[in-house]
Amino acid sequence: MKPIGRGFWRLTMALALALCLGMDAALAEYADVVLNSQAEAQGVRPVIYPHWFHRIRFRCKVCHNELGFEMKVGSNQIDMNKILDGKFCGMCHNGDIAWGTEFCDRCHSGLPGLQTGIRGGSKSTGPGEY
Amino acid sequence: MNALLKFLAVTWTVLLWSTAPVPAVAGPEKWSPLEKDGLHDPQGPAIHELQQPGEALSQMPPDSVGNQVRWVEALRKGTINPRTNILPETKIQVLDQDLIYGNTGDNWFVLFPHKAHTEWLDCANCHERIFKTKFGATGFKMMDILAGKACGQCHGAVSFPLTECRRCHSIDPGTFKGKLGAQQAAGGKP
Numbered sequence: 001m002k003p004i005g006r007g008f009w010r011l012t013m014a015l016a017l018a019l020c021l022g023m024d025a026a027l028a029e030y031a032d033v034v035l036n037s038q039a040e041a042q043g044v045r046p047v048i049y050p051h052w053f054h055r056i057r058f059r060c061k062v063c064h065n066e067l068g069f070e071m072k073v074g075s076n077q078i079d080m081n082k083i084l085d086g087k088f089c090g091m092c093h094n095g096d097i098a099w100g101t102e103f104c105d106r107c108h109s110g111l112p113g114l115q116t117g118i119r120g121g122s123k124s125t126g127p128g129e130y
Numbered sequence: 131m132n133a134l135l136k137f138l139a140v141t142w143t144v145l146l147w148s149t150a151p152v153p154a155v156a157g158p159e160k161w162s163p164l165e166k167d168g169l170h171d172p173q174g175p176a177i178h179e180l181q182q183p184g185e186a187l188s189q190m191p192p193d194s195v196g197n198q199v200r201w202v203e204a205l206r207k208g209t210i211n212p213r214t215n216i217l218p219e220t221k222i223q224v225l226d227q228d229l230i231y232g233n234t235g236d237n238w239f240v241l242f243p244h245k246a247h248t249e250w251l252d253c254a255n256c257h258e259r260i261f262k263t264k265f266g267a268t269g270f271k272m273m274d275i276l277a278g279k280a281c282g283q284c285h286g287a288v289s290f291p292l293t294e295c296r297r298c299h300s301i302d303p304g305t306f307k308g309k310l311g312a313q314q315a316a317g318g319k320p
Contacts, residue, residue: 007235027168029161029183030196031288034169048169051288052183052197055250059212065252066216071260071283091216105176110169118287119169 028119046110158184202246224248228313239301265311
């Protein structure tokens with residue numbers, strides 16, 4: 001058997017460090033997204049976008065290809081005007097495919113002070129397959 | 131210095147193994163309720179109108195990490211049937227082709243199944259922005275993935291996390307006799 005090299009140990013350390021850093025957000029569901037670049041400044045709660053809820057109903061390609069959402073949180077400049085105009089969230093949240101924009105509090109449901117970003121501990125405390 | 135690094139790494143690995151989650155007991159209590167997840171405002175007027183993760187995810191094939199759901203299996207078994215498109219003119223493309231990556235250092239080779247990925251994603255989500263279509267032309271390392279690039283744009287953020295080494299590094303180089311790159315016969319495990 002080949003001896004385990006330096007690269008492996010570096011990787012293990014990096015992974016362990018990444019796990020440590022990720023642990024503070026362990027309660028949020030994996031891949032929950034906080035959007036608060038404008039919401040709170042405009043006087044409404046931050047938006048919580050649950051990936052899990054949406055991917056039960058839509059494949060990734062619907063939002064990340066057809067709707068134009070980039071794969072990194074905060075890359076799209078989205079405001080309510082664009083949504084009301086039928087773009088981004090507004091392609092479905094129009095009262096036809098999904099609930100309409102009159103239900104503000106269903107999306108603007110976050111705690112005050114949250115920073116934009118992707119959350120959710122993997123809830124993994126170690127490799128599941130080894 | 132090297133010995134110290136090894137000691138720390140071994141300590142970590144043992145620690146991780148010793149606290150590894152017990153195989154799932156299916157039940158909604160595995161998932162945090164929204165009002166206690168540290169993100170939702172429990173005072174929000176619509177909090178009780180939203181679906182709880184435990185209600186939906188406890189019905190799906192269980193996993194020990196991420197959303198604690200085997201998403202690819204859920205799709206294949208028909209537990210869920212998420213929409214592929216909103217616009218009628220969108221072309222839905224699924225590619226049944228495995229790639230095998232060598233050059234994985236001390237770790238096993240990687241099997242990348244196009245099928246499991248294209249069932250969820252469009253070609254344009256990866257090509258050419260993240261990965262060049264020509265096999266081997268992109269050039270990325272595990273450190274890039276850990277830093278959120280290449281595979282790490284999704285794995286570790288929304289798809290199964292990077293603790294699950296063997297789900298990708300699944301080909302034993304000691305017994306693999308074939309050619310690297312695109313495989314003739316597809317249908318590798320997801």
